[in-house]
Amino acid sequence: MRCVLAVLLVLCACRGPSPEAGSNTGSGGGSGAARIVALTPSASEVVGALGAASLLVGVDEYSTYPPEVAALPKVGSFLSPNIEAIVRLRPTLVIVDDVHKEAAGALHDAGLATADCAMHKLADVRGALRSVADRLGRRAEADRAITEIDAALAAAKQRVPSVRPRVLAIIDREAGGLGNLVAAGPASWVDELLAVVGAVNVLAASPVMYPKLSMEEVLRTQPEVILDLSFAARAKDGAWRDVPVPAVANGRVVALAEPYLIAPSPRVKAALEAISSAVHARPR
Numbered sequence: 001m002r003c004v005l006a007v008l009l010v011l012c013a014c015r016g017p018s019p020e021a022g023s024n025t026g027s028g029g030g031s032g033a034a035r036i037v038a039l040t041p042s043a044s045e046v047v048g049a050l051g052a053a054s055l056l057v058g059v060d061e062y063s064t065y066p067p068e069v070a071a072l073p074k075v076g077s078f079l080s081p082n083i084e085a086i087v088r089l090r091p092t093l094v095i096v097d098d099v100h101k102e103a104a105g106a107l108h109d110a111g112l113a114t115a116d117c118a119m120h121k122l123a124d125v126r127g128a129l130r131s132v133a134d135r136l137g138r139r140a141e142a143d144r145a146i147t148e149i150d151a152a153l154a155a156a157k158q159r160v161p162s163v164r165p166r167v168l169a170i171i172d173r174e175a176g177g178l179g180n181l182v183a184a185g186p187a188s189w190v191d192e193l194l195a196v197v198g199a200v201n202v203l204a205a206s207p208v209m210y211p212k213l214s215m216e217e218v219l220r221t222q223p224e225v226i227l228d229l230s231f232a233a234r235a236k237d238g239a240w241r242d243v244p245v246p247a248v249a250n251g252r253v254v255a256l257a258e259p260y261l262i263a264p265s266p267r268v269k270a271a272l273e274a275i276s277s278a279v280h281a282r283p284r
Helices: 003-008 041-049 067-071 083-088 101-109 122-136 139-158 189-196 215-221 231-235 268-279
Strands: 036-038 056-059 093-097 114-117 166-172 181-183 225-228 253-255
Touching (some): 036 041, 041 056, 041 067, 041 093, 083 101, 093 122, 101 114, 114 122, 122 189, 139 189, 139 268, 166 189, 189 268
Parallel strands (some): 036 093, 093 114, 166 225, 225 253
Antiparallel strands (some): 166 181
């Protein structure tokens, strides 16, 4: 199952409606309460952070937060949104990703308003909150959420230890093995979180944001900590046990399963706390 890597491509930071993506102005749908369909997990989280989860009427298959989305109709995956299912829900706003240009065009043709979103960094979280809030008339809620994020960042920076461990953060890999490794590179969401908590990304010099790695490259980096954020890590398959790097020798391979660790979301405080605890834990 490769849904974790998929999540990386569906991160949401609304840039507002875009004619190129088939966006309409306004919330659409005439008068009455907004009816929102979110096509990415990050979009669902942004709506939830604005206190507007009750306005969601449909979400993508991978959305799990806020908890209310579990009972909502699913409208396909991020790569294959079900246009007919979306239209049947009569949304006043569909939050799409920038990979959804064809789908957004179809939704536009159906008379539905869309907000084109793509989030990759901390700054994008703030932008997403403000942009969606403006569409929903919830700017006060956005300001409050952003204040909480900024406070979490400031607090995390105050707690940074003097020792900066060298960390390899794995975003995706094959189940039961170490094939098809994908890691967090420079300027990625996880890279930014690592920097905030006082860790060094061993792939900071990579030319791409999410590099694919061979085992030779893993050995070359000699990480002191390995954060395995992949879906496969949930199975606790012991895939890393024979890899000759300091992280394995010192028992510092940490599997973290929370989705907000690989996809930008307003849950910055929780993400920082989880990563800080993992990378600064004492070797066994």
